[in-house]
Amino acid sequence: MTHPPGTRPPVAQAAAALAVCLSLVAAALVAVLVRPPGASAAAPAGTGTGYLSTSGNRIVDGTGQTVRLTGINWFGMETDNKTFHGLWARGYKSMLDQMAQLGYNTLRVPYSNDALKPDAKATSVDGVSNPDLVGLSPLQILDKVIAYAGQKGMRVILDRHRPTSAGQSALWYTPAVSETTWIEDWKALARRYAGNPTVIGADLHNEPHADGTDPNGTGSCWGCGDPARDWRLAAERAGNAILSVNSNWLIFVEGVSCPSGGNANSWDDIPDEHCGWWGGNLSKAGQYPVRLNVANRLVYSPHEYGISVYRQPWFDSADFPNNLAAIWDQQWGYLYKQNTAPLLLGEFGSTLADPKDKVWLEKLLAYAGTGATGMSFTYWSWNPNSGDTGGILNDDWTTVNQAKQSILQPYLIPPTPGDGGGPTDPPPTGSDACKVAYTVINRWSGGFQGNVDVTNSGSTTFRNWTLTFDVPQGVTVSSGWNATFSQSGTKVTVKGPSWNADLEAGEKASVGFTANGSDTPQPQTYAVNGTSCG
Incomplete structure (x- = not known):
């Protein structure tokens, strides 16, 4: 139309x-x-x-x-x-x-x-x-x-x-x-x-x-x-x-x-x-x-x-x-x-x-x-x-x-x-369902390495978990480890690996990446399977 x-x-x-x-x-x-x-x-x-x-x-x-x-x-x-x-x-x-x-x-x-x-x-x-x-x-x-x-x-x-x-x-x-x-x-x-x-x-x-x-x-x-x-x-x-x-x-x-x-x-x-x-x-x-x-x-x-x-x-x-x-x-x-x-x-x-x-x-x-x-x-x-x-x-x-x-x-x-809701389990809701901790572990002129720890702080499992977060304009993720990384615009998507596809209640996953651009301001608006994280 x-x-x-x-x-x-x-x-x-x-x-x-x-x-x-x-x-x-x-x-x-x-x-x-x-x-x-x-x-x-x-x-x-x-x-x-x-x-x-x-x-x-x-x-x-x-x-x-x-x-x-x-x-x-x-x-x-x-x-x-x-x-x-x-x-x-x-x-x-x-x-x-x-x-x-x-x-x-x-x-x-x-x-x-x-x-x-x-x-x-x-x-x-x-x-x-x-x-x-x-x-x-x-x-x-x-x-x-x-x-x-x-x-x-x-x-x-x-x-x-x-x-x-x-x-x-x-x-x-x-x-x-x-x-x-x-x-x-x-x-x-x-x-x-x-x-x-x-x-x-x-x-x-x-x-x-x-x-x-x-x-x-x-x-x-x-x-x-x-x-x-x-x-x-x-x-x-x-x-x-x-x-x-x-x-x-x-x-x-x-x-x-x-x-x-x-x-x-x-x-x-x-x-x-x-x-x-x-x-x-x-x-x-x-x-x-x-x-x-x-x-x-x-x-x-x-x-x-x-x-x-x-x-x-x-x-x-x-x-x-x-x-x-x-x-x-x-x-x-x-x-x-x-x-x-x-x-x-x-x-x-x-x-x-x-x-x-x-x-x-x-x-x-x-x-x-x-x-x-x-x-x-x-x-x-x-x-x-x-x-x-x-x-x-x-x-x-x-x-x-x-x-x-x-x-x-x-x-x-x-x-x-x-x-x-999710295909098997209802998704946890609210920022209490997951927590993230972000750290810059190395930096150099024109780039840096970051690490994200994501914890399932809810009571149900994140099946086939996917973490998303936003990076500032101009930052591009070039590689990552412990997960599969992709990027569209400022949105970074992190897909859990086959050997750690489900994040059980209380479990933590740690992923890292190398990026071009400035390490400030830090990434924001984290979410796991669409659920926002604190």
């Missing part, structure tokens, strides 16, 4: 707290009073326990129980702001509280590769509403949001939305951002959040599509066999690279607009072509499936929109809305109905300004199904400043658009705090 970078609508600061309360009360009433025939109450499974995988057309948790993701998109990290929009108006914890209360159990986070650069700066963050975000980088703010979402029982999907903040791209690479950069940045994120099952996977590239100018096809195709254009092959390369460093993640793969890569916004011009929404066409995925090296990790993720985004020809067909199910079957629904793979509708939305869009949205959600066994989804968007869809929030960034929420509410499965 496209939207104006950095757009900031007027914010109604007055009575914000009261408005939040009123909107949450209203949402709770809607949840009770508005249910379509046959709709079930919220499934008790919530978002499950531990890491997620797939089984046929289901997403399942670490115990094999079916999980249904019913989430929301919160954009901004892909724009010039390089962080979540609305932080100029409200605190991030307040917004996540509201999302969870309304019933959204998953957060899809769009980002651009610009936001991952070591010198990236987050802008438009109100320090009064978000005092703990002041001065943080985009990735450090993302860490904070993920940590709090995990406390709420929510899951997080990372979405590579744009190569740069300038806009979306038909292909997954551009002259400014190579395929290698795309994949390496994904691997860095996969390492960064290894051991943290709140983050469940990677939406590899947002809305691959035809370029709209060349009828012979120069945009993303599916199954055409050209390595420079075949999105299916690119998804395999990226997905397998990610799984090589973090085998626990799900890999979310969107469709294209036209299997040939050309003829944008055409439905019937070429037999069996049936071009549709950017990212929404998975009609060739049955014939040419994405092949991953780790079994049970693939989720297909089409996009679907209403008239306010583009007036597709099927909206004006004489048999609307009865024609919609057949279109969805042909484009992507067959994958679910044939038990090929799970589906997550990664984006769908509308302003609802056209009466047909209300009918379309109701039909789409009914098609997706109710209860724990329906298709998963993440609605576009939380933000009110999405130009062609608007959001669940109104322009004050506080009150809820009840017309939309009332349609979505019966299909939402609220998160349960405590869900999403």
